[in-house]
Amino acid sequence: MLTAGSLRAPPRALGLAALAAACLTLGALAWLAIAPATTLPAPAGAPQLERMLRHVAVLASEPRPIATGANARARDYIVGQLRGMGLAPLVQKTTVQKSVIQYWGGRHVTLGVVHNILVRIPGNAPGSMQRPALLLAAHYDTGKTTLGAARSGAQVAALLETARVLSSSPARANDIVLLFADGESVGALGAKGFAEQHPWARQVGLALRFDSAGSSGPPVLVDAAGAGSAVLRGVSTAVPGVEGSSMVAGLARLLPDPLRIGPLAGIDAPALLFANTGKRFDAERVLDTPQRLDPAMLGQLGDTMLRLARHFGDASLGRGVHYAHSYFTLPLVGSVRHSAFLSWGLAVLSCVLLVRGYRRALAESDTTVAPLVQGFFGIALILLAARMGLWERREEVIALTQAASHEPVLVFAIMSGCLFVGALYVLRWLAGGVPVFLGAMAWITAVLVGVLLAAPEVAYLLAWPLVAALGAFTALQAAPGSMARLAIVAAGLIPALVLFMPALLDAWTELAPQGLYVPALVVAILMLCFASVLLLVPVGRVAGPALVLVFAGCAALPAPERGASPAPQERVMVEPDRLVYFKDMNSWRAYWLLPPQPLDGWSKSLFPGLAQPVIHVDVFGWHSPRQWYAIAPREDRIAFPEAFLLKNPALASTNAKQTTRQLEFTLRSKNRAPHIELWAAGTKPLRSTVNGRVLTSSEGGWSMSLYGMEDGLLRFTVDAKAEDLLAIVVEERMPGLPTHLLPPGAPPRMPGTGMTISSDVLRFY
Template sequence: MDTGVDHAPSLPRGVSLLALVSILLAGLAAAILPSSPTPADSAAPADVFSAERAAAHIDEVASTPRVPGTPDHTAARDYLVSALEELGWRTSVQSGVGWTTGGDPPVQRGTRVGNVIAMIPGSDPTGTVVLAAHYDTVLGSPGAGDDGIGLGTTLETARALGAGPRPRNDIMVLLTDGEENGLLGSQVFSRSRSPALGPTVVLNHEARGNAGTATTFRMTSPNGLLLDALTRSPWADADSLTQLLFEALPNDTDFRNFTEAGFSGFDTAIAAGAAYYHSPLDTPDRLSRESLQQMGDTSLSTARILADTDLMTLDDGGDEVVSLVPWGLLHYPRWVEIAGAVLLLVAVAVLVVVRVRRRDATPLQILATGALTVVTGALAAALAWLPWWLAQQVSPGMAAPVAEEPYRPGPFQIAAVVAALGLLFVVAAALRRRVPGPALTCGAFLAVALLALLGTPFPGAASTLVLPVLPAVVAVLVTLLLPADAVNRRLAVLTLGALPGAVLGVRAILVSFDAGLVAGAPGAGIFVALTFAATLPLWEPILRETSIRWSALGALLLVAVCTVTAGVVNRDGATDPRQEYLWYALDTDNGSATWASPHGPRSAWSEALLTASATPLPELFPWRADESLSHGAAPVADLVPPDVEVLEDTSAGGARELRLRLSSPRGAPAVGLWVDGATATVHGATVDGQRAEPSSDFGFMFWAPGPNGIEVTLTLSVLSDRLGVRVSDLSGDLSVVPGYEPPTDRVVVQPSVVVTRALEI
């Protein structure tokens, strides 16, 4: 029973519903109608970006995987050099060795890289604008998205820039190598940065899928001048909150090394279609031309602006926040965001005081409703993720193994939104039976205002909450000044106040799904909750007269229908071939071979191969020593193990120094060495001239060792008469396994062939 009284007559239920549906449809239209530009063909003017011309480069380089140390990788590099030289750019290949101790799982890795660098000098340079992408791929993936779209964008942007007037600043194309092995090409470039570059702005291009909006998801600070350029670029998409969320994820790009080297710039990527990420199906024909055109239009325009900007003023731009609104990018100083959060809290406080004084609600009702709003919002995020989680329990093979996403996520996305909205509606309707409408609205607004204030230390967090909700709060305050019987005017004011929340909220919900279902569905659930709060004054008359039981049943039924539909459209055989991991390991010491996978069997085919329970296999996969792998016996292939040649062996004072040559007689693109910690402790190590991190369980993987292999120098304290080591090499062609025949309805993701041997030195 209500313990407060709303003195103004309630809005009619029917017209409130009509107003609510209208603004939500307006938000949907604003989000989807201008979603991407029309791809330009090869007949487009020379000074504009053409997706067709860019795609020709992608078709050329993304016909096969480009794994460092393979002939296809070398051929791709040669093509890129040739393409840039044909444009008249001064082109070279920067060689070096990159090294990292990170990764998941952590392992020391090195790569001989060959970065492709091309330059055109400016007329009066104040610095350098760099167009960057990486050209290597993971095993088994042709990489049309990751990072073919970046290659196509940079090459076509370079061509279009060259077709126009000579720019003021120097322009560089940087196509890095070894990104997939730990951002190693950009590491080599950054540590050898030439002072002649001057102030440098990098436009980095990436992908975690094959479609969707090309979003600038992070940038350096100060960012005022950068945002001035980005805001003037067509189809630019950026949001400070996206950067905040990305920094919390384990993913990374070459941009990390660029920023640590002191460069300024942007990191831009597409992320929809993540089921194709790092898979054999990441092919040119599956790459969205609309996404390619949007990324290209944005990069070309931004590069042109920066090419004629005084880059010496980069540090004068200030630290600004950016948000995407229907008319484009809106950027403003951080103090404006903080002031907005304070203004929202003040406006809500005024509303609460007025409502309490008018006895429309009590402080306890408002506080309790606010607390419940926060809890319900968190539950909405969890519930939005639940349909996809349940589907994976029933059919694990529905999820592509790298990103854990389905090919056709649409019905799951609808189920996520309905699940979140259904929970919010049912909880709000139940609460409305116990508290008056003003308490419900004030409590929700208060929760958002307090969260916005708490979010002010994090750029973009407060703006995400303030922009959709502040107009709604102001609208409610305005209605309190209107005569009690001015129902139509109250409806008009509340509708206008809720419109920004609907427009911004619906777009945020849709954009969340670009991050997939694993991360995107919970994000969408949060934005559903925020949109619900911003439009709550229009929901209130509907809540008051709605059956809670039937609403809950209706939401459950709709979620079930969407989830079942999603299962049908993503069923085995109805989509592109399902994907599975499969690795092969040959232990030449005992002449045995093993199939392995980091995932359990996902089909009858893999069940027949992976017959044993998951356990660690450290002798076969020493760089994944602690990871449990499903496995089973495999045919023994006639493969030659890695070779270790002792070049020098000296001992003095209980220490031993070894200089070894490690190579792969079968020409595998990667080799590795691990020291048995029971026989020695490594105190110093260099690999191909690069210093490695010593440890008691020292080991590494090295890519692109070349036909002559790599030199390894070890300084050890001897714990045994003989030093035990294990060596491996790794390639990606499973056809070398006798009798291997992949099924026509499956593709193997990142196929690996590992040959190992143990020896004593």
């Protein structure tokens, strides 16, 4: 059995004392790694919280989707506030196009008219107009079913009051540009319009974007694109103790609705995204109300925004982006940042140390490599068993993600960790400590290479602990005594503890409640792999009983599935109205529609004779979703889409050899609908344009969203195969309902919600 690098047993009392001291040291460092950050005092001249709360109350009185009246009212309010400060805001009105390839292969095109609000606060440095400017960005629009108090309302309020402080205090060295973007909820159209079309975007040296994923908590550095060490160091200087790591940023991209820097990452300058994540919203952000907003979060946001504006307003900024950087926080050290190239260097060093370890182990073995093979594949079997065991317990894990407290999660984690480490000790008994350790490090090295190729900024999480563990193994060869060897083993474990503990906590708290618990489990398993360093210490007689005792103590507690009580579901005081008034040109009828949900007494009177939601084949087809529906009175003041066929070559005599035809039609909304949806059925268009603008140029499924077209005339051309039938479905979508057609007694709903749809179908035979 191989023993290279393992320790000789020290005297019993001395060894136990040294082991206890090492465990206490590691535990203290792990606790420091997950300890919450301290709150900074407000900077001098900080934005006034009372004013910010008033801004939020005005803005969050109703949803403000792009191109709606509520959106225009919010824009007028922001412009009025800026002019009241003596600033000269500009409104960038521009048309923005965005194309997305959907997962089934179709292409969706979004075309919208956005209204961005821009303000430039001049700097006082000589030639400040030629110096790169600082950009502070937020958005003021919302989705259709959210008041947007914490997401957009809070950021706009903080940006307004930051502008007030900056405009009334001595100018900074750099120009500061403020961007209140429109169209964020429909694909960041406003930011895209600024980044691609506005001349100020080519003068920005650093972009700071502010957003929110919840109603409380301090701003966190959620993402950094193109930022080098100087910019990241500046963040730590401006806001000491700011939380955030590149690992959390990488994992957060897995969320269903992740916070992103978006188009601002493409302006050839570093871009940072700050957001708070406490008290997360639901999927539709219905919970994002002024009543739920934590005033402390608003105050912290204003303070952070002002600190960053003052620091980077005087910093030397430069155009251009840097290679991916890793950033994280270490206990007793603070913020650490470095280029991902360093992780590549650490990976190379780890490979060298790993090869050296295997060569030394082979040299010390007699004639067989069986223990090394057993260690390598034994670790693979343990990892496979862990994966299968967690899969079998997935219902329990899902229950833990919804638990109101963390005690059941902690019990489950301790018991699972004891089993994993126990399996390592069993494998050590079969193959030896060194083969098992080298096998674990070999698998982690393979994972590290994969992470470096996919997300290099996240690789620090494995690179530092791996090189420390392998370095400790190498140093054990020349360690002079037992105490020194124990200290080396402890030092080899410290990077894994101080990096993996906060990473595990963040991965669980940020992702698991959203249904993404697998990343946290992967982080936990990788961290447990580093426990193989303990196999180099001959403390099995102590470790074995300790693992059994801890496991038995946890098993004696209530089982996690019985002890984990689901967290209570939050509900808002006033729900959004999900009722739809659907006016259909083809059937010449109108309908009340409602998604599947329990009906109250008033809703039951609106849908008489229906026991459950059904599929309405006549209007929506066999593949439409189930919904509540009822015939509604037709309101003639709501116009049908004004669509005219201009060209359909299939109706005229054509050359028999012609394989394609070009169809033309015009569309105008007499309702001045803020949102129009179109999609093609029956064939896959080959090419399409609107008013000469190319929408698609290759064959594929076709759908389109139009925003802010008002009553302008839109002329479409669609190229399709000559023998295929084609239908273009048009839906004009307007917020609100014809309430005079509803029966009396409707319950109160969120203002500005409910939807009216006017539909038509153009058929090309």
